[in-house]
Amino acid sequence: MKTPSIPRSLTRFLAGSALLAGVAACMDPAPQIDFPQTDLAAQPLIPKPVSVTASGAAFGLDQYTAIYSPQDDAPRAAVAAFLSDKIQGKTGLRLPVNAQDGEVHRAIYLQAGAQDNPEAYHLRISPDSILITSATANGAMLAAQTLRQLIPEQANDTLAPYPIWPLAGGEITDVPEFGYRGAMLDVARHFFSVEDVKKYLDVMAYYKLNVLHLHLTDDQGWRIEIKSWPRLTEVGGSTEVGGGPGGFYTQEDYKELVRYAAERYITIVPEVDMPGHTNAASVAYPVLNGNGKTPELYTGTRVGFSTWDTRKDTVYQFIDDVVREISAITPGPYFHIGGDESHVTQEDDYVYFINKVEPIVQKYGKQVIGWDEVAHADLDNTTIAQFWADEDNATLAVEKGMKVLLSPARKAYLDMQYDSISEYGLHWAAYIPVDTAYIWNPATYAAGISREHILGIEAPLWSETIAEISELEYLAFPRLLGYAELGWTPESQRSWEEYKLRLAAQTPYFKRMDIRYYPSARVPWEEPDLPEPLRD
Numbered sequence: 001m002k003t004p005s006i007p008r009s010l011t012r013f014l015a016g017s018a019l020l021a022g023v024a025a026c027m028d029p030a031p032q033i034d035f036p037q038t039d040l041a042a043q044p045l046i047p048k049p050v051s052v053t054a055s056g057a058a059f060g061l062d063q064y065t066a067i068y069s070p071q072d073d074a075p076r077a078a079v080a081a082f083l084s085d086k087i088q089g090k091t092g093l094r095l096p097v098n099a100q101d102g103e104v105h106r107a108i109y110l111q112a113g114a115q116d117n118p119e120a121y122h123l124r125i126s127p128d129s130i131l132i133t134s135a136t137a138n139g140a141m142l143a144a145q146t147l148r149q150l151i152p153e154q155a156n157d158t159l160a161p162y163p164i165w166p167l168a169g170g171e172i173t174d175v176p177e178f179g180y181r182g183a184m185l186d187v188a189r190h191f192f193s194v195e196d197v198k199k200y201l202d203v204m205a206y207y208k209l210n211v212l213h214l215h216l217t218d219d220q221g222w223r224i225e226i227k228s229w230p231r232l233t234e235v236g237g238s239t240e241v242g243g244g245p246g247g248f249y250t251q252e253d254y255k256e257l258v259r260y261a262a263e264r265y266i267t268i269v270p271e272v273d274m275p276g277h278t279n280a281a282s283v284a285y286p287v288l289n290g291n292g293k294t295p296e297l298y299t300g301t302r303v304g305f306s307t308w309d310t311r312k313d314t315v316y317q318f319i320d321d322v323v324r325e326i327s328a329i330t331p332g333p334y335f336h337i338g339g340d341e342s343h344v345t346q347e348d349d350y351v352y353f354i355n356k357v358e359p360i361v362q363k364y365g366k367q368v369i370g371w372d373e374v375a376h377a378d379l380d381n382t383t384i385a386q387f388w389a390d391e392d393n394a395t396l397a398v399e400k401g402m403k404v405l406l407s408p409a410r411k412a413y414l415d416m417q418y419d420s421i422s423e424y425g426l427h428w429a430a431y432i433p434v435d436t437a438y439i440w441n442p443a444t445y446a447a448g449i450s451r452e453h454i455l456g457i458e459a460p461l462w463s464e465t466i467a468e469i470s471e472l473e474y475l476a477f478p479r480l481l482g483y484a485e486l487g488w489t490p491e492s493q494r495s496w497e498e499y500k501l502r503l504a505a506q507t508p509y510f511k512r513m514d515i516r517y518y519p520s521a522r523v524p525w526e527e528p529d530l531p532e533p534l535r536d
Helices: 008-014 074-091 137-149 192-205 251-265 279-284 314-328 347-363 372-376 391-399 434-438 471-478 479-488 496-504 507-512
Strands: 052-061 065-068 105-110 121-126 128-132 166-176 180-186 209-215 269-270 334-336 367-371 386-387 403-406 453-462
Touching: 052 105, 052 121, 065 074, 074 105, 074 137, 121 137, 128 137, 137 166, 137 192, 180 192, 180 479, 192 209, 192 251, 192 372, 192 471, 209 453, 251 269, 314 334, 314 347, 347 367, 347 372, 367 372, 372 386, 372 391, 386 391, 391 403, 434 479, 434 496, 453 471, 453 479, 471 479, 479 496
Parallel strands: 065 105, 105 128, 180 209, 180 453, 209 269, 269 334, 334 367, 367 386, 386 403, 403 453
Antiparallel strands: 052 166, 121 128, 121 166
16 A cells, blocks of 8 residues: 655644554655745635735645545544535546545645634645634535635646646635525425525535525415425425426425535525415415415415414414424424514414414424514514514514514515616515625614624525526526625625625636526626626
C-alpha cells in the first residue's frame, strides 16, 4: 500500500488519528507553482461573509488533493463526502475522503473547534491546505458551501501538466445574523414534484438558507398523505389551480424530502392551513365543513370563502390525526398551522379554534407557527407569528412575548411581479424588483418589532400563477439570493451597488444548475443568454 503524502502544515491537526498511523509526516512534497495573484476579498460570495482577510496566495485544487475529517466523526465525514461530490460535479475531480493510500500533495481538512454559534465557521486557505474549523458539522457544511463558491469556473491549464483550479487564499470568519433563514414553497395551488423541490433545496443550501416551509394544503389541493384520512389525497389532491392534475406526496415521498433537506442542514416546516384555506379537505370529508355550503372541488384563486366547523369535536380529532402523522415524519421543531384569511370564520370561533389547535401541536412536540392573524388568540409565548400583512398583528404578538418571523408581502413575497410587464406573478402587495427585494433591513422594518423579537426572515413563493419549475425559478431567482444575504450578513456590510456585482457573477452557477432566472436589467449580468420570454 502506498502511503499518502501529507503536507507538513497538516500534521499537527492530524496527529493521533488512526487514519495516519505509521504514515510519514511528509513525503513527496507538492510541486512549487507560482499561482497568479488572487484576492479572496474580491470573490463574489453570496451571502457576503462577516470577515474576509486576503493573503494574495492561492491553494491549487487538483488531482492530488484529498479531504480529511476527524476519526469517529460521522457527521463531518458526511460533509466531507458531500463536498467531494460537489467538487467532482464542477471540476470532474474525484477527491478521496480520508484516503489511506494514493499520492496527496494538498488537503482540505474539517476539524472541530470552539464557536458560540452552531452555524459559525472559520475557513483558512493556504498554499498547501484548507482548514475548515467549526463547532458542529452544520458549520462545516456552511463552510463547504463557501468553498464551493470559491472554485473558479475554469482550470488554469498553464500551471502544470494537469488541470489546477486556484482558490484565492486567506481567512474567512463567518456567522449568520439570523438563525432562521427560510423560503416557503406553495405546493397546494400548483403541485411541484419531489425532484423539483430537491432542486430548490440544492440552491437554497448553496446560498446558506436553512429552512424550507412547505405550504401543503389549501382550497385547491391537499398534498400530503394522511393514512387515517385517505380521501384527503384521493379527492383533495386530485386538482389544482386551473384544473390541472394536482398530485400529492406519499409519506415516503415526504420523508425523502426531509432526508434530502437534512443532508444539507435544512429544516422542513410543514404547513396545514386552517381554519380557512380548507376547501380541499372539506370536499374530501364534508363533515369538516363550516361555511354552510356543500363543498365542491375548487380550481380558482379566490381566498377567504372556506372554513371548518370550529365547534365540532370531529374537527379536532381530525386535526389531531393530521398533526400526529405529519409530526411523526418531521424531525424539525416547527409545525405551521396557517391561520390566515379566515374571512368567513366568526372572530370568536376563530380565536376558539386557534386556542384549541395550539395544544394539539404542542402535544406532539412541535412549536407552533402561524400567520400573523393568530396573534389575536390567547397563545403561549412559545408560538411564533409570521408577519406577512398586518404590522399591528405582529406588534400584538410581540406584546404577548412571542417571536416574529418576518415575511412582509411588500418586500419578501417572491410571487409578486418584478414590474408591470413581468410574465408571472401578482402585484396586489407591490411590484418587487430585484433591488427593492434587497434594499431593506429586517431588524428595523417594523417600528414595534426590535431585533430581539425577530426569529428570522422567510421569503414565501405562492403558486397561483406558476405551474412549472421554470416558472417557479423565474419568480424566485435572483431575488431569493438577496433574502439569503439579508438573513446572513449584517446590515452595516450590505450595499446594493456592491451586491449587484456579486449577483451578476452567479450566472455560471445558474447555467450549471439550469435555473431559468429573470435577468433583470438592474443587474449587470455577465452573459445572460436566456430565451426571449425570460428577458426584461
